[in-house]
Amino acid sequence: MLENFLLSFQIVTPxxxxxxxxxxxxxxxxxxxxxxxxxNDAAFTIFLPAHLFIxxxxxxxxxxxxxxxxxxxxISLFLLFFFSIIITPxxxxxxxxxxxxxxxIIRSNFVIMGFPIMAAIxxxxxxxxxALILAxxxxxxxxxxxxxxxxxxxxxPDISSIMINIxxxxxxxxxxxxxxxxxxxxxxxxLIEKSIGDIGKLGTPLALIVLGGTLKFDSLRENARxxxxxxxxxxxxxxxxxxxxxxxxxxxxxxxxxxxxxYAAPTAVTTYAMALKLDGDAPLAQQIVIITTLxxxxxxxxxxxxxxxIFA
Numbered sequence: 001m002l003e004n005f006l007l008s009f010q011i012v013t014p015x016x017x018x019x020x021x022x023x024x025x026x027x028x029x030x031x032x033x034x035x036x037x038x039x040n041d042a043a044f045t046i047f048l049p050a051h052l053f054i055x056x057x058x059x060x061x062x063x064x065x066x067x068x069x070x071x072x073x074x075i076s077l078f079l080l081f082f083f084s085i086i087i088t089p090x091x092x093x094x095x096x097x098x099x100x101x102x103x104x105i106i107r108s109n110f111v112i113m114g115f116p117i118m119a120a121i122x123x124x125x126x127x128x129x130x131a132l133i134l135a136x137x138x139x140x141x142x143x144x145x146x147x148x149x150x151x152x153x154x155x156x157p158d159i160s161s162i163m164i165n166i167x168x169x170x171x172x173x174x175x176x177x178x179x180x181x182x183x184x185x186x187x188x189x190x191l192i193e194k195s196i197g198d199i200g201k202l203g204t205p206l207a208l209i210v211l212g213g214t215l216k217f218d219s220l221r222e223n224a225r226x227x228x229x230x231x232x233x234x235x236x237x238x239x240x241x242x243x244x245x246x247x248x249x250x251x252x253x254x255x256x257x258x259x260x261x262x263y264a265a266p267t268a269v270t271t272y273a274m275a276l277k278l279d280g281d282a283p284l285a286q287q288i289v290i291i292t293t294l295x296x297x298x299x300x301x302x303x304x305x306x307x308x309x310i311f312a
Contacts, residue, residue: 008304011120015113016297018205022212031213040210043203048111049174051200052131055115056178057188058197059128065179066132069255073136073262076242080106081144085151092226099149100280104230104267104288105238106148107141110134111171112207113265113300114258121304122254129258135175137262139166145271149278211269215290223284227291230267234292235299239264243307253311257304264303266292 025031031039084102092098114130142165166172181188188196242263246256267288275285 005301005305008301008308011117011304012297012300015116015208018208019212019215019293022209023215024212025209026213033214036210036213039206040214043206043210044111045170047199047203047206049170049203050196051115051203052134052171052174053178053181054193054197054200055124055127056131056175057181057193059125059182066129066255068249068251069129069132069259070136072246072249072251072259073133074140076245076263077106077137077140077144080238081148085148091229094281095152096279096281097223097226097284099152099278100271100275100282100285100288101226101230102148103145103271103274103280104285104292105233106144107268107271108137108262108265109211109268109293110137110262110265111268112204112211113296114261116204117261117300117304118254118258121257121308126254126258129254130261131175131178133258133262135172135179138169138172142166142169145274146278149274149280153279211293214269215293216286223287226284227287230288231291231295234267235264235295239299239303243303243310247310253307256311257307260303260307261300264296264300266296 022036026033026036081102084105088098088101088105092101110130111134114133115127118127118130143159180186239260243256243260246259251259269289272282272285272289274280275282
């Protein structure tokens with residue numbers, strides 16, 4: 001147990017050192033907020049898609065086309081969404097906060113946390129399973145976020161706009177391209193393959209540094225009750241249920257680990273941008289991102305230890 005804990009700590013700590021570095025560089029005025037936003041755009045438009053593509057391209061088909069994992073993710077996300085809609089009004093009465101809380105519960109920062117943790121625990125080849133989970137979840141996440149925020153703004157979600165944004169998402173396009181190249185066995189020259197791989201390696205470090213640089217710690221004392229409930233659900237209860245369900249359904253260690261990270265990862269930074277765009281409570285959205293990110297350093301170590309102990 002202690003050995004698993006120390007290993008888990010060694011896996012997670014480097015990620016949070018990069019987040020801390022981003023915060024330090026921002027405090028020292030190495031980056032302006034506009035520069036960080038530009039770097040973030042580059043990471044999510046170029047570097048992370050390159051990483052997704054090459055992860056799938058260099059894997060085997062059985063890892064990428066995992067119907068059981070795909071089904072689990074789809075069903076569990078819809079169950080989580082409906083659960084969040086039911087439970088949120090029980091402790092929060094402000095409509096501008098309700099949608100923000102729902103997306104804070106369901107939306108995971110898996111694209112940044114999933115790949116490095118999986119690569120550290122197993123091998124870079126296993127990150128193809130992360131790409132599959134991402135490909136399945138992304139088209140579901142976006143409509144759910146918009147519905148959650150618009151529902152309490154009494155507006156009808158623009159379905160056509162949502163579908164267009166999903167179709168243009170670089171992460172989804174890169175994943176689909178990787179699957180296509182893998183299935184059709186389309187060859188890449190060693191030079192091109194290495195170049196894409198090198199570009200992809202920049203994605204996660206840059207995204208983590210930007211995350212650290214954009215975190216603001218003002219007004220964290222507000223919304224204490226809602227934040228406490230969101231943290232307990234996001235980092236404790238939901239991962240626990242997901243791990244238990246995956247183990248009972250007979251998933252192997254690698255699959256359970258990927259699903260655990262998917263549900264135990266902190267709330268995605270994009271929830272803040274979405275709250276701003278759709279008139280949600282943006283300060284609360286940012287607070288959820290900050291608190292779940294900070295506390296996930298503890299919870300991720302714990303859940304990694306739990307999964308490794310289960311399969312020991």
